[in-house]
Amino acid sequence: MGLKEKSTDLRRRMRNALRGGGEKAIQKQKAIGKLTARERIIALLDHNTFHEYDLFVEHAGKDFDMDKKYLPGDGVITGTGMIMGHPVCIYAQDFTVAGGSLGWMHAKKITKIMDHALKLKVPLIGINDSGGARIQEGVNSLAGYGEIFYRNTLASGVIPQISVILGPCAGGAVYSPALTDFVFVVENISKMFITGPEVIKTVLGEEISMEALGGARVHCETTGNAHFFAESEQQCFDQIKNLVSYIPWNNTRKAVKYPKKRPNTKRYKIENIIPSDPREPYDVRDIIKAVTDDSAFLEVQDLFAQNIVIGFGRMEGETVGFVANQPLVLAGVLDVDSSDKAARFIRYCDSFNIPLVTLVDLPGYLPGVDQEHAGVIRHGAKILYAYSEATVPKITLIMRKAYGGGYIAMCSHHLRADFVFAWPTAEIAVMGPEGAANIIFRKEIASADDPEAYRKLKVEEYKEKFANPYVAAAYGYIDAVIEPVETRKMLIRALDISKDKEVSLPAKKHGVPPF
Amino acid sequence: MMSENKFDHLENFSIGGMFYKTRLTDKFVKRSRYVEYDPHLIKAFIPGTIVEVFVRKGSRVEEGQKLLLLEAMKMRNVVVAPISGRVKQLWVKENDLVSKNQLMIELE
Numbered sequence: 185m186g187l188k189e190k191s192t193d194l195r196r197r198m199r200n201a202l203r204g205g206g207e208k209a210i211q212k213q214k215a216i217g218k219l220t221a222r223e224r225i226i227a228l229l230d231h232n233t234f235h236e237y238d239l240f241v242e243h244a245g246k247d248f249d250m251d252k253k254y255l256p257g258d259g260v261i262t263g264t265g266m267i268m269g270h271p272v273c274i275y276a277q278d279f280t281v282a283g284g285s286l287g288w289m290h291a292k293k294i295t296k297i298m299d300h301a302l303k304l305k306v307p308l309i310g311i312n313d314s315g316g317a318r319i320q321e322g323v324n325s326l327a328g329y330g331e332i333f334y335r336n337t338l339a340s341g342v343i344p345q346i347s348v349i350l351g352p353c354a355g356g357a358v359y360s361p362a363l364t365d366f367v368f369v370v371e372n373i374s375k376m377f378i379t380g381p382e383v384i385k386t387v388l389g390e391e392i393s394m395e396a397l398g399g400a401r402v403h404c405e406t407t408g409n410a411h412f413f414a415e416s417e418q419q420c421f422d423q424i425k426n427l428v429s430y431i432p433w434n435n436t437r438k439a440v441k442y443p444k445k446r447p448n449t450k451r452y453k454i455e456n457i458i459p460s461d462p463r464e465p466y467d468v469r470d471i472i473k474a475v476t477d478d479s480a481f482l483e484v485q486d487l488f489a490q491n492i493v494i495g496f497g498r499m500e501g502e503t504v505g506f507v508a509n510q511p512l513v514l515a516g517v518l519d520v521d522s523s524d525k526a527a528r529f530i531r532y533c534d535s536f537n538i539p540l541v542t543l544v545d546l547p548g549y550l551p552g553v554d555q556e557h558a559g560v561i562r563h564g565a566k567i568l569y570a571y572s573e574a575t576v577p578k579i580t581l582i583m584r585k586a587y588g589g590g591y592i593a594m595c596s597h598h599l600r601a602d603f604v605f606a607w608p609t610a611e612i613a614v615m616g617p618e619g620a621a622n623i624i625f626r627k628e629i630a631s632a633d634d635p636e637a638y639r640k641l642k643v644e645e646y647k648e649k650f651a652n653p654y655v656a657a658a659y660g661y662i663d664a665v666i667e668p669v670e671t672r673k674m675l676i677r678a679l680d681i682s683k684d685k686e687v688s689l690p691a692k693k694h695g696v697p698p699f
Numbered sequence: 700m701m702s703e704n705k706f707d708h709l710e711n712f713s714i715g716g717m718f719y720k721t722r723l724t725d726k727f728v729k730r731s732r733y734v735e736y737d738p739h740l741i742k743a744f745i746p747g748t749i750v751e752v753f754v755r756k757g758s759r760v761e762e763g764q765k766l767l768l769l770e771a772m773k774m775r776n777v778v779v780a781p782i783s784g785r786v787k788q789l790w791v792k793e794n795d796l797v798s799k800n801q802l803m804i805e806l807e
Contacts, residue, residue, distance in 0.1 A: 463719050512706075515719035557733075
């Protein structure tokens with residue numbers, strides 16, 4: 185064969201491999217609103233940047249007549265590319281080829297691109313659409329999953345890892361997304377569970393639909409397994425692009441700086457957002473938008489544990505991670521879910537050099553038997569651990585209530601916040617005035633001529649004396665009491681001066697966080 | 700979800716003697732309420748199938764006596780009486796599927 189023939193042969197081989205599972209399987213994929221694996225990669229990456237690896241990899245199965253079967257690319261497409269100019273490694277399982285099932289070579293393609301991402305120090309994006317283990321390959325298929333999980337763990341905190349669930353992801357397969365930083369799901373397309381509805385029905389007699397058991401909404405609202413909810417694949421890709429713009433390529437870098445922009449202070453004016461009555465709610469996301477560049481805020485897990493808000497914004501062009509109590513939902517209390525949600529985000533930001541801004545307004549931890557029995561002690565401890573351990577710049581603003589354990593947990597000075605600001609509306613106290621007065625003056629109230637009037641008097645006295653930022657400020661627990669209109673300016677100054685912050689912690693292999 | 704009407708549906712939510720106007724989450728509203736353990740009510744500790752019933756309505760039972768065989772996850776679990784008494788009501792029969800916490804037997 186001459187060069188010309190060899191080139192023709194190469195093109196023929198490529199055409200074969202690029203055909204995926206064939207027309208019929210592709211039609212089936214499209215009929216349920218799904219793109220093919222290759223179309224997904226093209227849609228997500230910048231134009232003409234996809235560089236495919238291992239197109240000619242073939243499966244290694246020998247049993248059950250598998251040696252007679254040709255599976256193009258062994259059901260997974262891998263390569264490198266750019267997203268909004270940021271380099272990434274990517275893989276997408278191809279459901280049209282043997283149901284995207286994971287065999288040994290399929291797994292090897294994935295682990296190869298994972299190793300590549302770790303070596304190049306660029307984010308890894310995995311698009312999951314697979315029926316699960318390739319049963320014909322038996323234990324080699326399990327080995328493949330194990331190799332992936334191991335690499336997910338090694339890469340954690342080194343490169344950002346993003347999982348996109350665009351089809352089924354069941355059984356052991358769910359643990360790769362669970363080990364990664366961000367999980368994206370799409371309504372009616374994503375399905376994640378350990379055991380499916382069939383097994384649950386036969387073993388336990390409980391009937392439930394796939395969507396209700398492990399659909400996109402369940403994982404965004406109830407389980408907290410997913411971080412971003414989209415109604416279509418295209419919307420999902422837009423969300424991924426937005427996220428990638430906020431995060432650094434690896435843990436040795438800072439996020440890419442974007443041009444500075446002013447917030448839209450006409451629409452988001454702090455003085456108008458905060459109600460004068462401390463029992464009235466407001467949407468804390470409006471406060472965040474009042475201080476971020478262009479009033480932009482990318483909320484993470486916006487449907488889960490809404491009593492705490494987490495997400496990314498920029499200040500003077502640089503990425504900041506926000507953690508904020510949400511008075512609009514459950515009065516902004518900390519509970520099992522919100523502690524877990526915030527703690528993981530804090531650790532993410534700390535791993536990737538993203539400074540943290542904490543906005544505080546909470547009445548404390550949520551009381552209740554269900555919370556206590558669900559382990560609010562150990563889950564609540566996660567947030568203390570995450571803040572204490574974090575060495576990125578930590579700026580805290582106490583807006584209104586900061587009572588009890590909640591005050592300590594929300595990045596107080598005691599957990600080594602670098603700056604703690606408070607508005608004049610802040611109330612830093614061991615508990616709310618009502619509760620405190622009832623305890624301190626219990627005897628006096630009981631023996632008063634008019635207990636109710638006396639109690640009210642004492643509550644008022646307590647409020648007057650302690651429901652303000654000045655007692656804490658007098659001990660130096662608050663660095664500065666600032667006017668709400670100065671907020672953005674003060675946050676930027678604090679962030680600016682903390683850029684070269686260095687903290688030395690005791691040498692250790694790793695801590696033992698309460699997870 | 701939270702759109703222009705985000706300040707609708709606010710409830711008075713009490714924490715530490717204070718009432719806050721706020722929204723409740725579905726998960727909070729649907730949380731399981733604590734019910735004190737009552738040894739007279741024999742409930743399924745795991746969903747499964749009743750394989751065998753050893754007692755009848757009105758039977759006298761001693762503490763530790765076998766009441767039922769509940770098969771779940773391929774394991775046969777012997778359910779025994781936590782206290783001595785009489786079977787007041789039998790709510791299940793053989794081959795019934797029971798869900799978790801379903802009442803199976805009432806003792807008196």
